[in-house]
Amino acid sequence: MTVRRDPVTLRLCLFVVRAAARLVPGGDRDAWRQEWEAELRHRWMRGGISRTAEAHLVKRSLGSLVDAAWMRRQLTLDADLVHDTSHGLRLFANAPGFTAIALLVFATGIGAATAIASLADALLVRRLPIPDADRVVTLWERNRKTGVGEEDVAPGNAIDWVSKTMSYSAVAAIEPWSLDYTPRGGEPEVLSGARVSAGFFDVLGVPMLHGRAFLPHEFARGADRVVVLSHALWRDRFGGDPAIVNRVVDLDAEPYVVVGVARPGVELRLFEARREPTLYLPKYFLDFEPRIRGTGYWNVVGRLKPGVSMVQARTELDALSAQLAREYPANTNLTGEIVALRDHLAGGIRPLLPLLLGVAALLLFVACANVTNLLLARGVTRGREFAVRQALGAGRGRLLKQMLTESLLLAIAGGALGVLLAKWTLSVIAALRPADVAGLERIAIDGRVAAIAVGVSLLAALGAGVTPAIQLSRAAAATALREGASGPAARRVRGLLVAIEVSVALLLVVGAGLLVRSLHEIQRVDPGFARAQVLALQVFAWDRNTTPAKLASFFEETIDRLRAHPGVDAAGAVSAMPFIEANINLRSPIVIDGRTPSPPGDDPLIFTTVVAGDYFTTMGIPLERGRLLERGDRADARKVAVVSRSAARKFWPGADPIGSNIRVRVSGRQTEAQIVGVVGDLRHDALDRPARPEIFFAHPQVPFGSMTYVVRGQPGAGLSLQALKQQVWAVDPRQAFYRTATLDELVARTLVARRFNVFVLSGFGGVALLLAAAGLYGVMSFSTRQRSREFGVRIALGAQPGDILRMVVREGVTLALAGVAAGVLAALALTRLLRGLLFGISAMDPWTYAGAAAGILVISAAASYLPARRAVRADPLVTLRAV
Amino acid sequence: MNVTLPTTLVLQAVARGHHHGFDVMDATGLPSGTVYPILRRLEREGLLDASWEDAAEARDEQRPPRRYYAITADGEALLVKARARFRMPKDVPRARGLKPRPSES
Numbered sequence: 007m008t009v010r011r012d013p014v015t016l017r018l019c020l021f022v023v024r025a026a027a028r029l030v031p032g033g034d035r036d037a038w039r040q041e042w043e044a045e046l047r048h049r050w051m052r053g054g055i056s057r058t059a060e061a062h063l064v065k066r067s068l069g070s071l072v073d074a075a076w077m078r079r080q081l082t083l084d085a086d087l088v089h090d091t092s093h094g095l096r097l098f099a100n101a102p103g104f105t106a107i108a109l110l111v112f113a114t115g116i117g118a119a120t121a122i123a124s125l126a127d128a129l130l131v132r133r134l135p136i137p138d139a140d141r142v143v144t145l146w147e148r149n150r151k152t153g154v155g156e157e158d159v160a161p162g163n164a165i166d167w168v169s170k171t172m173s174y175s176a177v178a179a180i181e182p183w184s185l186d187y188t189p190r191g192g193e194p195e196v197l198s199g200a201r202v203s204a205g206f207f208d209v210l211g212v213p214m215l216h217g218r219a220f221l222p223h224e225f226a227r228g229a230d231r232v233v234v235l236s237h238a239l240w241r242d243r244f245g246g247d248p249a250i251v252n253r254v255v256d257l258d259a260e261p262y263v264v265v266g267v268a269r270p271g272v273e274l275r276l277f278e279a280r281r282e283p284t285l286y287l288p289k290y291f292l293d294f295e296p297r298i299r300g301t302g303y304w305n306v307v308g309r310l311k312p313g314v315s316m317v318q319a320r321t322e323l324d325a326l327s328a329q330l331a332r333e334y335p336a337n338t339n340l341t342g343e344i345v346a347l348r349d350h351l352a353g354g355i356r357p358l359l360p361l362l363l364g365v366a367a368l369l370l371f372v373a374c375a376n377v378t379n380l381l382l383a384r385g386v387t388r389g390r391e392f393a394v395r396q397a398l399g400a401g402r403g404r405l406l407k408q409m410l411t412e413s414l415l416l417a418i419a420g421g422a423l424g425v426l427l428a429k430w431t432l433s434v435i436a437a438l439r440p441a442d443v444a445g446l447e448r449i450a451i452d453g454r455v456a457a458i459a460v461g462v463s464l465l466a467a468l469g470a471g472v473t474p475a476i477q478l479s480r481a482a483a484a485t486a487l488r489e490g491a492s493g494p495a496a497r498r499v500r501g502l503l504v505a506i507e508v509s510v511a512l513l514l515v516v517g518a519g520l521l522v523r524s525l526h527e528i529q530r531v532d533p534g535f536a537r538a539q540v541l542a543l544q545v546f547a548w549d550r551n552t553t554p555a556k557l558a559s560f561f562e563e564t565i566d567r568l569r570a571h572p573g574v575d576a577a578g579a580v581s582a583m584p585f586i587e588a589n590i591n592l593r594s595p596i597v598i599d600g601r602t603p604s605p606p607g608d609d610p611l612i613f614t615t616v617v618a619g620d621y622f623t624t625m626g627i628p629l630e631r632g633r634l635l636e637r638g639d640r641a642d643a644r645k646v647a648v649v650s651r652s653a654a655r656k657f658w659p660g661a662d663p664i665g666s667n668i669r670v671r672v673s674g675r676q677t678e679a680q681i682v683g684v685v686g687d688l689r690h691d692a693l694d695r696p697a698r699p700e701i702f703f704a705h706p707q708v709p710f711g712s713m714t715y716v717v718r719g720q721p722g723a724g725l726s727l728q729a730l731k732q733q734v735w736a737v738d739p740r741q742a743f744y745r746t747a748t749l750d751e752l753v754a755r756t757l758v759a760r761r762f763n764v765f766v767l768s769g770f771g772g773v774a775l776l777l778a779a780a781g782l783y784g785v786m787s788f789s790t791r792q793r794s795r796e797f798g799v800r801i802a803l804g805a806q807p808g809d810i811l812r813m814v815v816r817e818g819v820t821l822a823l824a825g826v827a828a829g830v831l832a833a834l835a836l837t838r839l840l841r842g843l844l845f846g847i848s849a850m851d852p853w854t855y856a857g858a859a860a861g862i863l864v865i866s867a868a869a870s871y872l873p874a875r876r877a878v879r880a881d882p883l884v885t886l887r888a889v
Numbered sequence: 890m891n892v893t894l895p896t897t898l899v900l901q902a903v904a905r906g907h908h909h910g911f912d913v914m915d916a917t918g919l920p921s922g923t924v925y926p927i928l929r930r931l932e933r934e935g936l937l938d939a940s941w942e943d944a945a946e947a948r949d950e951q952r953p954p955r956r957y958y959a960i961t962a963d964g965e966a967l968l969v970k971a972r973a974r975f976r977m978p979k980d981v982p983r984a985r986g987l988k989p990r991p992s993e994s
Binding site for chain 2: 040041043044045047048049051065066067068069070071072073076077092095096
């Protein structure tokens with residue numbers, strides 16, 4: 007016998023039969039299945055070839071479900087259930103339109119709710135691969151004046167927090183650290199790692215995959231040439247070989263011993279860049295570090311002691327911060343902030359989550375309301391059936407039971423479809439996830455969420471089943487023999503449900519609209535520089551340029567080469583590159599000559615930046631007054647500086663800064679300089695953060711090693727990063743690049759979370775709108791069908807079809823108007839939750855509200871127009887006779 | 890037992906030589922979910938005889954053997970009565986069109 011593969015259709019039929027066979031009691035099952043299979047196969051061989059014949063066969067195989075249910079009924083006690091099931095299945099098969107719409111509505115509601123629940127579950131409830139993850143917290147600085155929080159911590163503060171707090175069983179400071187590594191025969195690359203103080207691996211509480219963590223004596227000068235590899239680095243660069251432990255690796259041209267390999271899946275999203283360290287080194291505190299208070303670039307993580315609550319830890323940190331604020335002027339506005347690791351990992355999506363959970367509940371409610379409406383409407387056509395059954399002795403409970411069984415059937419099928427839909431939605435969400443949100447790449451529907459979905463479908467079934475069942479069984483005896491459940495009470499309930507659906511849709515559309523407008527507004531913000539055609543290449547060039555003179559000549563030479571590269575318009579370099587992840591944010595007190603100096607240590611802070619080459623022209627930063635820094639500003643010339651507009655306004659209010667002499671600390675040295683120019687303001691971290699007061703120095707006068715090259719290409723030149731790197735390698739072949747990107751990419755990165763929120767909220771807003779439109783359409787087509795006799799009479803008596811059209815549409819729009827009014831009120835109350843996500847518009851933006859309301863009314867008019875048109879097109883004679 | 894119109898149609902179809910489930914459906918126009926339970930009931934009541942088709946023939950067609958239904962003497966007797974009750978001419982081939990559609994009632 008040759009191996010053959012059955013055609014898809016036949017396989018589908020056999021699948022149905024096999025599934026149905028599970029219903030058949032064990033003793034008869036095999037024979038039962040054989041009979042069905044034999045018939046199907048026989049029919050197939052005889053000529054089930056044409057499309058219609060195939061469809062017919064599929065339909066026939068579905069009957070096996072009824073047959074199997076019948077077989078089961080012979081042996082089971084709950085004959086009612088079996089009967090109702092088969093009865094229900096038959097009814098659904100007889101009303102494919104109704105069934106399709108009801109299934110779709112259920113699937114959409116359940117799918118959206120499940121997707122949101124899974125999202126929330128992944129971000130808030132999921133298990134982190136860390137024991138007692140709920141006790142692990144991250145500590146940050148918060149500026150009380152600007153309200154900006156979750157900021158990296160200044161070393162001095164981090165050291166005090168680590169050494170003076172009592173709430174933690176382990177607490178550690180983490181310093182970003184990078185090391186050059188050149189694989190044998192490869193290009194030099196920068197490994198971004200972290201120096202971690204003692205206790206870091208105790209905070210995580212996770213044993214090493216291979217080897218060990220650091221020993222106490224390794225946190226000391228001279229003993230610290232040991233390294234723990236992250237799992238990703240170990241796998242990608244060292245071939246996942248466990249024998250790496252105790253081997254020596256050359257980093258920054260120095261030998262380091264690999265002592266351990268960390269486990270995968272432990273993510274912390276540290277530092278401004280929210281990147282994972284790829285390797286860990288021991289951190290011991292250096293003498294000067296406690297003095298650095300104004301510049302935050304460290305992180306602090308801790309594990310709460312058993313019995314210590316988050317509130318207690320916060321109180322302790324607040325008290326300590328207040329004390330530090332009194333001791334150090336740089337700390338005046340600073341306070342500490344404790345964020346649970348789980349919340350920190352949820353990143354920019356966190357403010358949206360409570361809202362999304364609310365949305366999930368609302369969507370599910372809307373889906374239930376819709377199905378309730380559909381069942382109610384259908385109940386009318388079945389009024390007679392129920393009345394007859396009641397007259398023949400069926401109890402009210404019996405009828406209720408049947409209705410509930412039917413709803414459950416719908417809910418189970420809808421739930422299954424919904425889970426599929428949720429799965430698809432989540433894969434779209436995972437593809438679009440912002441980089442600062444951890445854990446979405448693994449998001450999947452797990453058993454618990456599936457259980458939630460099943461529970462939700464069952465609840466939905468009860469919700470959708472109970473109302474029509476009660477209404478119908480109550481109405482059945484008295485009225486349904488004549489007219490069905492069309493009384494004014496039923497009509498009011500249906501109208502109310504539709505109005506609520508419309509209000510939910512309006513609420514979501516307004517929310518999405520506000521986010522879309524905010525995104526639009528923020529994209530119009532001028533960052534202060536021209537983004538197009540500019541490439542950024544970040545280097546840390548300290549290692550082989552050990553003197554100021556060497557640093558100066560290295561950058562002069564490399565920038566000259568970059569400028570001479572074909573297709574390059576302008577090139578320069580800067581210490582504080584706007585929008586780059588690992589930004590250098592150095593601040594210093596500024597003292598202005600001729601002014602009464604502030605009390606020592608109380609000078610206002612200014613951001614200090616070093617620029618080389620044609621930085622300003624490359625970035626398109628406009629000169630407002632005076633002159634830019636020039637090639638003539640050499641090491642031996644008089645030191646000069648340029649300030650940004652907001653620095654000029656802040657430190658020289660109402661006066662011209664040009665010509666004034668200042669003293670600041672820059673590149674580790676106290677520096678005196680004369681202001682020679684004012685340039686435009688730059689945004690640095692994000693478009694929604696204000697520009698900062700900044701002072702720029704010429705690189706030859708204050709050489710600096712952590713720089714980012716900026717290169718502007720001629721339009722259409724299509725510069726290659728690799729070619730630009732070659733120009734730098736021509737000067738030093740061992741120079742590694744830390745981060746390379748276009749300026750556009752760097753700016754776009756800061757908008758990803760916002761885009762994601764817009765996508766999620768408008769997606770679900772669209773679903774709500776669809777559901778509301780379906781609900782209104784269902785109610786209107788039901789009511790027009792019911793009133794077809796009335797329309798017939800009206801037309802027979804001379805009414806124009808246009809009159810009836812207008813009447814019906816007016817009715818639908820009135821319902822929608824009620825919903826819009828309620829929705830506006832709800833939105834006014836609830837969009838306050840969105841305030842943190844808005845930019846440039848108010849939560850009560852009238853245009854957004856008007857647009858959403860107008861859109862919904864138009865859709866409502868369309869949803870009422872279609873059934874109305876169908877009604878007036880019908881032949882009045884036919885309708886008069888039929889009803 | 891309860892002799893309904895579909896029961897009568899099925900019984901008549903078997904009597905007229907439609908011996909397999911799917912053939913009965915073709916002959917009566919009734920859906921599979923209706924025909925099979927009727928066949929099973931009729932068999933249980935002794936109005937139909939059921940047996941399995943010859944295994945060799947099925948093997949040639951690479952499928953399991955079909956179930957074969959034949960009318961019994963009791964079945965014939967019931968069919969005569971039922972025909973009279975539904976005033977059915979002897980050779981009504983199909984019930985399609987006679988079946989009331991509940992949705993239109």
